Amino acid sequence: MHDTALLLARIQFGFTVSFHIIFPAITIGLASYLAVLEGCWLRTRNPVFKQLYHFWSRIFALNFGMGVVSGVVMAYEFGTNWSGFSSFAGSITGPLLAYEVLTAFFVEAGFLGVMLFGWNKVGEKIHFFATIMVAIGTLISTTWILASNSWMHTPAGYEIVDGAVVPTDWLAIIFNPSFPYRLVHMGLAAFLCTALLVGASAAWHLLKGRDSAAIRTMLAMSIIMLAVTTPLQIIAGDAHGLNTLEHQPAKVAAMEGHWRNxxxxxxxxxxxxxxxxxxxxxxxxxxxxxxxxxxxxxxxxxxxFKGLSEFPADERPNATAVFWTFRVMVGLGMLMLVLGLWGSWALWRRKLFGNPYLLRFALLMGPSGLIALLAGWFTTELGRQPWVVYGVLKTADAASPHQVNELTITLVLFVLVYVLIFGTGIRYMLSLIRKGPDHSDEDDDSDTTLSTVRRPNISDANRGE
Incomplete structure (x- = not known):
């Protein structure tokens, strides 16, 4: 009964985390994308950039709201489902999460209103500054969350007193051995998720015959982002793997399906x-x-390196799950590299916008960033098992003493409510993307005349213009 309850508690938390991580990943990437778009508009005065800013800011706001709501639920789950962990390590994870609220959330909340509603109410430079601050706020939030989670993988700067963790060196806690690698890896993953989402949106409109300067700009910017970021992610992933081999060798053995030397x-x-x-x-x-x-x-x-057979049986992760989630992540990463290189070559040859095979590939790859992100997260968290704080606190000792019936009922309720609420939000987001930037509404007093944006027809694309 205890094992079943523990499994249900893990599934429930894993389900809520999986839903939550999607929205921050999109907002992290979109916030930086919006800053780039507004910077390009201020420099060139090309109305296409302002048009795209207004379009993607709506999608950003929707994802930001869903991310905040889904994140609140997880904070409560630390106390309800994982009271053992909260009692043991709350003196470290509590302050780190509080720092996120006091820095990142306050920055985002302070400038988000100006960014979304102040386009014609404040000066251009002030508005641009607000957009940049929101983008910085999302990155600060990522930093604190990754510091907390990375400490659970490579704990440092603490001692255990009377059965609980006591912090002794906050710099060592924050900049624990895996933190820099995981921060870079997650940040690049968020940018890839956004690039693939933007590129798939543009590809869908082009395949539907909705060719315009805005759609072309979306696709070109996403392809360039993929071509630059994917190789960087491969390099970061390699460095992260070496760090994991040093500090969590059982996880690497499971990722490789390696049992003995x-x-x-x-x-x-x-x-x-x-x-x-x-x-x-x-x-x-x-x-x-x-x-x-x-x-x-x-x-x-x-x-x-050590194989799984060299570790005690009760300290090994589930090799089957870790092996395959890792391959899903890496496989999709290789396809991202192919798309980035193929798209860059087509862009250089002026054949990007009229190649139906490339456009279909970009459309199919739209959700691949989020799928790879989830697969990588599963690899990381499942590979840490059976520890919740690696080498210090086992997951079984971190769980609250709930009954199977209680966890079953709450899990079913979570699934139903999440599918209803966030499913509706995702459906609305897709409807906005389907509408496209050419039909998005702007403020009445905007100085952008959308009718002046040239809309190339499909014959232009076929000529590579």
Whole structure:
């Protein structure tokens, strides 16, 4: 009964986190995108940039609201479902979350109203400053949240007194060993999510024959962002992997489906596919590339690392789940790289907007950033198990003493309410995207004359103009 209750508590928190993380990821990327759009408009006075700003600011506001609401629920869950964790580590996670409210949330709340409603009520420079501050606020929020979560993976700067954590060095707590890698990785992931969403929106309109300067600008900017950010994310991911191997070797062994050390000098293969069997301690149907795992993870042709069999059975993560969520993330990342390079080549050749195959690919890749983000998050959190604070507090000891019936009822209610409320919000967001920037309403006293924006027809695209 205890194991079932613990599983239900984990599923409930995992469900609410999965819903929540989508919205901040979009707002982090969109806030910076809006700052770029307004900066481009101020510099060039091209009405297309202002048109796009008004369009995407609506989608930003919607996601911001849903992110705040879904985040409040998680804060309560720390006390209701994970009272053991709150009692043990609340002296660290509590202040870190409070710092987020006192810095990031206050900054966002202070300037959000000016950003959304002050376009014609304050000066242009003041409005641009407000947009920049909102973008900075989202990044500050990311910093505090990642500091708290990273501390749970690589705890530092503390001591345990009377069964509870006592902070001894706040700099060591905040800048714990995994924090810089995870902060960069998450920030780049948010930018990729936004680039793919913007690109898919543009591709959908172009495939529907709705060709305009605004739609073309959206697609071109998203492709450039993908081409620049995806290689950076691959580099950051490699560095993050090396850091994880140092501090959470069991997680890396599960990610690689690696159970035991190979013979001396044989290296470790990179398994592309397979089915890790936790009971048999082997990976069935394994297909891999010899030595490539050693080269990637140890930067040595003959390097090796501990397999899962070398860890106590009760300290191993679920290798099957971690193995496949990791491959979903990496596989989608490779497709993002293909889209960025292919789109950049087409843009350089002036054939980006009239290539139906590329446009369909961009449309299909629209949700891939969010899917990869969730897959990466599952890899990170499932790979930490059975620890909630790695090596210090096990998940079973962190849970509240709830009954199975209580957790089952609340889980069902969470699913129903979340699907109803946030499903409605997501549907409305998609309807806004379907409407497109060419039909978005602007303030009556806006000085942007949308009718002056040239709308190229499809023959222009076919000529590569």
């Amino acid at each position: 190979e013979g001396e000098g044989e290296g470790v293969p990179l398994l592309l596919f397979g089915w890790p069997d936790n009971e048999a301690e082997t990976t069935h149907y394994a297909f891999g590339i010899p030595r490539l795992g050693s080269l990637i993870l140890t930067h040595s042709w003959d390097g090796t």
